Amino acid sequence: xxxxxxxxxxxxxxxxxxxxxxxxxxxxxxxxxxxxxxxxxxxxxxxxxxxxxxxxxxxxxxxxxxxxxxxxxxxxxxxxxxxxxxxxxxxxxxxxxxxxxxxxxxxxxxxxxxxxxxxxxxxxxxxxxxxxxxxxxxxxxxxxxxxxxxxxxxxxxxxxxxxxxxxxxxxxxxxxxxxxxxxxxxxxxxxxxxxxx
Amino acid sequence: xxxxxxxxxxxxxxxxxxxxxxxxxxxxxxxxxxxxxxxxxxxxxxxxxxxxxxxxxxxxxxxxxxxxxxxxxxxxxxxxxxxxxxxxxxxxxxxxxxxxxxxxxxxxxxxxxxxxxxxxxxxxxxxxxxxxxxxxxxxxxxxxxxxxxxxxxxxxxxxxxxxxxxxxxxxxxxxxxxxxxxxxxxxxxxxxxxxxx
DNA sequence: CCTGAACATTGAACCAGTTCAATAAATTGG
DNA sequence: CCAATTTATTGAACTGGTTCAATGTTCAGG
Numbered sequence: 064x065x066x067x068x069x070x071x072x073x074x075x076x077x078x079x080x081x082x083x084x085x086x087x088x089x090x091x092x093x094x095x096x097x098x099x100x101x102x103x104x105x106x107x108x109x110x111x112x113x114x115x116x117x118x119x120x121x122x123x124x125x126x127x128x129x130x131x132x133x134x135x136x137x138x139x140x141x142x143x144x145x146x147x148x149x150x151x152x153x154x155x156x157x158x159x160x161x162x163x164x165x166x167x168x169x170x171x172x173x174x175x176x177x178x179x180x181x182x183x184x185x186x187x188x189x190x191x192x193x194x195x196x197x198x199x200x201x202x203x204x205x206x207x208x209x210x211x212x213x214x215x216x217x218x219x220x221x222x223x224x225x226x227x228x229x230x231x232x233x234x235x236x237x238x239x240x241x242x243x244x245x246x247x248x249x250x251x252x253x254x255x256x257x258x259x260x
Numbered sequence: 261x262x263x264x265x266x267x268x269x270x271x272x273x274x275x276x277x278x279x280x281x282x283x284x285x286x287x288x289x290x291x292x293x294x295x296x297x298x299x300x301x302x303x304x305x306x307x308x309x310x311x312x313x314x315x316x317x318x319x320x321x322x323x324x325x326x327x328x329x330x331x332x333x334x335x336x337x338x339x340x341x342x343x344x345x346x347x348x349x350x351x352x353x354x355x356x357x358x359x360x361x362x363x364x365x366x367x368x369x370x371x372x373x374x375x376x377x378x379x380x381x382x383x384x385x386x387x388x389x390x391x392x393x394x395x396x397x398x399x400x401x402x403x404x405x406x407x408x409x410x411x412x413x414x415x416x417x418x419x420x421x422x423x424x425x426x427x428x429x430x431x432x433x434x435x436x437x438x439x440x441x442x443x444x445x446x447x448x449x450x451x452x453x454x455x456x457x
Numbered sequence: 458c459c460t461g462a463a464c465a466t467t468g469a470a471c472c473a474g475t476t477c478a479a480t481a482a483a484t485t486g487g
Numbered sequence: 488c489c490a491a492t493t494t495a496t497t498g499a500a501c502t503g504g505t506t507c508a509a510t511g512t513t514c515a516g517g
Contacts, residue, residue: 123401123405127405133400149390196343196396203399203400204328206404207328207403230464230465232463239404242464242466243465243505245465250467428494438474439496440474444496447496
């Protein structure tokens with residue numbers, strides 16, 4: 064139940080058995096069916112969820128009604144709307160399970176309690192956010208500097224298991240183009256090969 | 261010298277006079293002339309710099325040689341390549357003063373020392389990165405959902421002082437389009453007004 | 458095992474933003 | 488204060504990706 068997450072946090076900081084145990088007591092396990100919205104636009108996000116099993120998508124619906132997928136999260140990832148969670152303000156995001164999922168939840172109160180009791184966790188969460196930030200920076204750069212083909216090839220290279228788990232039009236919305244165009248890119252790649260270097 | 265930054269950190273967490281004083285001892289003041297590169301691609305970033313006075317630009321040069329401006333930082337902002345700084349790995353970024361600047365520097369060693377001596381700072385930096393992350397998330401969404409006109413209007417609304425301080429083509433490279441096109445957007449706005457709602 | 462719904466493909470017309478090239482304006486420092 | 492360089496504007500031709508609509512495919516649930 065907790066082995067994955069305990070390994071996860073021990074990668075950043077050294078904890079004693081007692082600390083780990085206390086941490087585990089504070090976590091709430093939850094099983095969520097497929098296609099369930101864990102958070103909707105306008106709500107305040109009251110969790111940080113560590114995924115033990117499953118696949119979860121975070122997305123945004125823009126003023127024109129277009130869905131933008133921000134993240135596909137699978138085993139050993141966290142999902143949350145960090146801004147909403149910490150500042151207790153309305154989220155702009157939707158968070159939705161794509162598969163039946165098992166998550167370990169932390170509420171704002173529990174997280175505060177944890178940070179208060181075991182301040183070493185400040186570091187765990189700082190490192191976690193730092194990693195998030197650098198990943199988002201990379202993604203941002205990629206978004207503005209590469210073509211659709213490059214984005215797609217990089218995506219299947221970086222997340223080889225995702226295309227088998229999620230519908231293709233969600234991937235298009237993650238990569239920032241229309242489902243039709245992703246389809247065209249794929250046929251172009253499989254036909255022409257497009258290797259040219 | 262330190263009043264701005266002390267106020268800055270006290271906004272997040274309550275510190276004692278002694279803690280603040282120790283913090284100030286650890287900071288290194290530096291004056292940097294205009295147009296100086298503080299960091300170049302390939303180097304490891306060895307500072308987190310708080311800007312007391314001046315204007316600093318962070319940018320990336322993509323494989324095709326195009327500059328992408330990531331951030332304009334002015335008074336009361338931090339600049340660094342956080343990923344490079346913390347993981348001691350080569351940066352992909354350039355950091356350059358646009359004006360003569362006065363900065364307060366923290367090296368990785370000093371930062372570690374600070375965090376070790378006064379663990380409350382973990383929280384300051386976590387909050388700082390969190391703010392960074394939510395800002396970047398917003399920017400990312402904006403990048404993929406809005407048109408050039410909207411991006412430009414939002415920019416001058418959000419950072420009204422920047423256009424007077426930096427050349428226009430840097431702003432274009434921040435907003436993600438060509439300098440020529442920004443120019444066209446501006447004339448279109450000033451002529452047609454483009455109010456249509 | 459069948460049916461409806463969700464998903465994927467294809468093509469034609471279209472558009473936001475790019476590129477290139479030429480000219481004009483502003484800034485800077487010697 | 489002038490020359491050199493950097494910055495901004497404008498126009499014409501172009502392109503990567505969108506939109507819309509029609510057709511084909513897959514898959515989950517009753």
